[in-house]
Amino acid sequence: MIDLRSTSYRPLSLLLLALPIACGSRAERYSAPLDVxxxxxxxxxxxxxxxxxxxxSFLTSPGPLELGxxxxxxxxxxQQLLPSADRERLFVLxxxxxxxxxxxxxxxxxxxxxxxxxxxxxxxxxKRFELDDPMKNLAIDPxxxxxxxxxxxxSLVNPNELVLLDLxxxxxxxxxxxxxxxxxxxxxxxxxxxTDEIDVPRGGPRRxxxxxxxxxxxxxxxxxxxRPEVTLVLSEKPDExxxxxxxxxxxxxxxxxxxxxxxxxxxGASSDVVLATFGEPDTEGKDYSMKVNIVDVGGVPSFxxxxxxxxxxxxxxxxxxxxxxxxxxxxxTVTEVVDLPAPFSxxxxxxxxxxxAPEGGDVALLWGSGSSIAxxxxxxxxxxxYRSVSTAQLSFAVTExxxxxxxxxxxxxxxxxxxxxxxxxLESRQSFPLESQLSSGITTVSPDGQRLWVYQDGSSxxxxxxxxxxxxxxxxxxxxxxxVHDIERADxxxxxxxxHRSNGLSATVFDASEPSSSETAFFxxxxxxxx
Amino acid sequence: xxxxxQKTFRSTLAIFFLAxxxxxxxxxxxxxxxxxPAAPSEPNAAEPTAADAPPPxxxxxxxxxxxxxxxxxxxxQASGTEPGEPTKARVHVVAAPAAKAPPPPPPEPVVLxxxxxxxxxxxxxxxxFLGDEEYDLLSASDVLPQAALRAGLTVWRGGRxxxxxxxxxxxxxxxxxxxxxxxxxxxxxVLLGAEVRGHVLSGLVGYGRLLAGAAVVASRVGQxxxxxxxxxxxxxxSAGGTLxxxxxxxxxxxxxxxxxxxxxxxxGGYDFVPEIGLVYAAGxxxxxxPEPLDLGVLSASGGRFGLGLQGSY
Numbered sequence: 001m002i003d004l005r006s007t008s009y010r011p012l013s014l015l016l017l018a019l020p021i022a023c024g025s026r027a028e029r030y031s032a033p034l035d036v037x038x039x040x041x042x043x044x045x046x047x048x049x050x051x052x053x054x055x056x057s058f059l060t061s062p063g064p065l066e067l068g069x070x071x072x073x074x075x076x077x078x079q080q081l082l083p084s085a086d087r088e089r090l091f092v093l094x095x096x097x098x099x100x101x102x103x104x105x106x107x108x109x110x111x112x113x114x115x116x117x118x119x120x121x122x123x124x125x126x127k128r129f130e131l132d133d134p135m136k137n138l139a140i141d142p143x144x145x146x147x148x149x150x151x152x153x154x155s156l157v158n159p160n161e162l163v164l165l166d167l168x169x170x171x172x173x174x175x176x177x178x179x180x181x182x183x184x185x186x187x188x189x190x191x192x193x194x195t196d197e198i199d200v201p202r203g204g205p206r207r208x209x210x211x212x213x214x215x216x217x218x219x220x221x222x223x224x225x226x227r228p229e230v231t232l233v234l235s236e237k238p239d240e241x242x243x244x245x246x247x248x249x250x251x252x253x254x255x256x257x258x259x260x261x262x263x264x265x266x267x268g269a270s271s272d273v274v275l276a277t278f279g280e281p282d283t284e285g286k287d288y289s290m291k292v293n294i295v296d297v298g299g300v301p302s303f304x305x306x307x308x309x310x311x312x313x314x315x316x317x318x319x320x321x322x323x324x325x326x327x328x329x330x331x332x333t334v335t336e337v338v339d340l341p342a343p344f345s346x347x348x349x350x351x352x353x354x355x356x357a358p359e360g361g362d363v364a365l366l367w368g369s370g371s372s373i374a375x376x377x378x379x380x381x382x383x384x385x386y387r388s389v390s391t392a393q394l395s396f397a398v399t400e401x402x403x404x405x406x407x408x409x410x411x412x413x414x415x416x417x418x419x420x421x422x423x424x425x426l427e428s429r430q431s432f433p434l435e436s437q438l439s440s441g442i443t444t445v446s447p448d449g450q451r452l453w454v455y456q457d458g459s460s461x462x463x464x465x466x467x468x469x470x471x472x473x474x475x476x477x478x479x480x481x482x483x484v485h486d487i488e489r490a491d492x493x494x495x496x497x498x499x500h501r502s503n504g505l506s507a508t509v510f511d512a513s514e515p516s517s518s519e520t521a522f523f524x525x526x527x528x529x530x531x
Numbered sequence: 532x533x534x535x536x537q538k539t540f541r542s543t544l545a546i547f548f549l550a551x552x553x554x555x556x557x558x559x560x561x562x563x564x565x566x567x568p569a570a571p572s573e574p575n576a577a578e579p580t581a582a583d584a585p586p587p588x589x590x591x592x593x594x595x596x597x598x599x600x601x602x603x604x605x606x607x608q609a610s611g612t613e614p615g616e617p618t619k620a621r622v623h624v625v626a627a628p629a630a631k632a633p634p635p636p637p638p639e640p641v642v643l644x645x646x647x648x649x650x651x652x653x654x655x656x657x658x659x660f661l662g663d664e665e666y667d668l669l670s671a672s673d674v675l676p677q678a679a680l681r682a683g684l685t686v687w688r689g690g691r692x693x694x695x696x697x698x699x700x701x702x703x704x705x706x707x708x709x710x711x712x713x714x715x716x717x718x719x720x721v722l723l724g725a726e727v728r729g730h731v732l733s734g735l736v737g738y739g740r741l742l743a744g745a746a747v748v749a750s751r752v753g754q755x756x757x758x759x760x761x762x763x764x765x766x767x768x769s770a771g772g773t774l775x776x777x778x779x780x781x782x783x784x785x786x787x788x789x790x791x792x793x794x795x796x797x798x799g800g801y802d803f804v805p806e807i808g809l810v811y812a813a814g815x816x817x818x819x820x821p822e823p824l825d826l827g828v829l830s831a832s833g834g835r836f837g838l839g840l841q842g843s844y
Binding site for chain 2: 027029030031032034053067477502506508518520521522524528529530
């Protein structure tokens with residue numbers, strides 16, 4: 001008889017025990033956890049950042065009810081994943097391998113990917129900028145030329161170092177980052193914003209990077225990165241911590257006048273507004289000097305912006321505590337108070353969205369904590385200021401105003417703490433309610449301006465609203481919706497890609513132009529596919 | 532029977548009679564032991580025929596005959612009365628000797644080989660090693676455990692060699708979770724072929740086997756029974772070769788003798804299954820108009836290790 005316990009058979013016993021575990025490691029694409037999957041819609045693709053698998057998947061729609069998948073390895077330790085303003089590109093900021101112990105370890109970098117429905121590039125990689133040190137935040141130029149990285153990631157960080165990346169520099173994939181450190185008065189950058197062309201007294205129009213820190217505002221001349229930056233210190237006494245700047249707006253002024261460009265800074269917990277003019281330079285070698293004025297608007301403003309009135313350019317400041325709007329003449333710093341029917345705290349100029357915009361002044365949309373909105377016609381403000389405001393009543397307080405792209409830019413989508421949605425027609429100044437059963441619905445406007453998608457994460461029902469006609473279509477999908485993305489197809493049409501997070505990751509594709517629950521295609525197992 | 536033998540018999544009968552009346556224990560009478568058997572001249576069912584008999588050089592020497600089997604030891608209790616003397620009744624009360632163990636049966640001859648028409652049935656565990664990366668979708672290891680059942684019939688014998696016609700079946704399954712999604716695969720095979728057995732030593736046989744037949748692969752991605760679970764079922768050709776050894780645990784050492792034997796086997800081999808497209812489809816209760824999920828191609832070919840028990844008669 002065979003006794004496996006005997007010494008003679010011990011090697012055999014060990015072999016039998018070892019066989020089941022003597023196996024190779026499991027492929028990561030099946031063993032990686034399915035954690036958070038970030039979805040970023042671009043013009044012709046939905047980019048899925050699979051953090052568990054460190055993979056970027058580009059979902060495209062080659063034709064009606066079709067779904068394509070292209071996968072790239074994501075860089076190590078992704079910090080930011082942002083689309084360009086026109087959705088043509090995706091910016092991926094990564095910190096690389098940490099710690100980086102060998103030259104082969106991937107370093108920090110910024111990758112720029114193509115967001116077209118069909119890319120001519122095999123890996124969709126347009127640009128790559130290798131960074132010396134990991135960065136944490138990105139600021140995107142709305143006009144598509146610049147990207148700025150700021151805020152370090154290492155154990156020792158220079159918070160005032162900015163890395164500027166010129167996307168138009170050369171045709172090579174590998175770009176050269178330009179690092180610069182702004183002068184510090186104890187603060188650190190909070191927000192970076194790229195301006196349009198601003199005409200200055202000498203040297204012609206140019207673009208600036210406005211750096212808002214927690215105590216000052218710095219201007220970086222993007223045409224002359226080698227020149228020292230200009231900092232607006234917002235404190236009169238050197239040993240005094242100034243109120244933090246909360247908002248910076250700019251205006252180029254009269255296109256024929258190169259000396260009237262201005263900045264305005266709204267300060268925290270202060271009724272003062274700082275006005276700074278790009279004036280004649282006071283020393284040789286400079287193209288401009290900043291001339292600073294401080295204006296008291298009577299209360300703590302919640303929002304500022306430059307507007308055109310029939311009396312000329314003004315800085316408008318909303319003071320909700322007084323239910324007022326204050327118009328500041330930037331030349332004389334004279335203020336004019338406009339009483340408002342409600343404590344409006346936010347505004348947006350809508351002049352450009354109107355087909356018959358009034359001459360001599362802007363029109364602004366006002367909203368705030370109350371359930372009313374207002375149209376503020378600034379063309380008649382100086383003569384009849386009070387009557388220039390017309391209000392409309394809603395059923396909820398507006399917290400978000402979504403723009404609709406052309407050709408329906410005269411429409412705005414209003415959201416608040418309500419399942420309902422209002423579509424506001426700026427031309428007719430009418431608001432149309434859309435009653436929703438979704439308690440925490442999400443609204444996205446299609447990039448072609450034709451549709452509004454209303455859905456709720458975890459619901460099987462969602463809606464597409466034809467914006468010109470305000471005609472809703474109720475749609476059903478199974479499994480439940482996670483998110484809805486309206487993208488351009490390779491054949492020029494549009495597809496709606498509905499992502500599901502049930503039983504992994506899957507998608508249902510609709511024809512976005514004529515969405516119907518009876519004409520769909522379901523694509524399962526996206527988290528398991530490699531191509 | 533001689534006169535002396537008749538006398539001894541009568542004395543013994545008398546002693547037995549008396550002792551029984553007195554309640555005494557009587558030693559058993561010696562039995563008449565036949566002459567030692569001569570070399571078998573006629574084959575019988577329990578012993579090898581001339582055709583079955585291996586060459587003498589391959590047969591181990593039989594053990595010596597047990598003690599007491601010699602006729603010289605038989606008259607141990609015989610009376611010492613001279614012939615011609617009147618018989619006198621003498622009573623001996625003797626203590627009964629300790630009972631002797633029955634003599635062990637004669638050992639079977641050790642003969643290598645298989646019986647004609649021998650039927651074999653085996654049951655065991657097979658571990659197939661599938662190193663294909665696509666198998667990682669379905670299992671956290673590279674092993675597919677399978678139950679193995681096979682039946683064989685000896686169709687040819689030649690000395691220590693024999694050939695079996697064989698039918699075999701394997702069935703196994705494993706499951707895992709691929710990125711949080713349950714997955715499972717079942718693999719079944721029905722194979723036909725032949726096995727060659729060679730008897731190396733008494734109780735140890737080596738064999739080689741070639742089988743071919745049909746396989747069925749069934750797999751799913753998703754929870755069993757869920758509406759949105761994806762599944763595939765596909766038939767395939769399968770073949771395999773095996774080398775192994777079996778050790779007799781129970782049964783006759785006389786290989787050509789028709790008797791029940793139990794063996795443990797240990798074997799290894801290689802199974803071939805053509806590449807299988809992992810194209811999963813949703814069921815009718817799942818999402819509307821589903822597209823198939825193509826997860827590549829699985830190679831289910833690979834090495835195999837097996838062990839188990841087989842009985843034969």
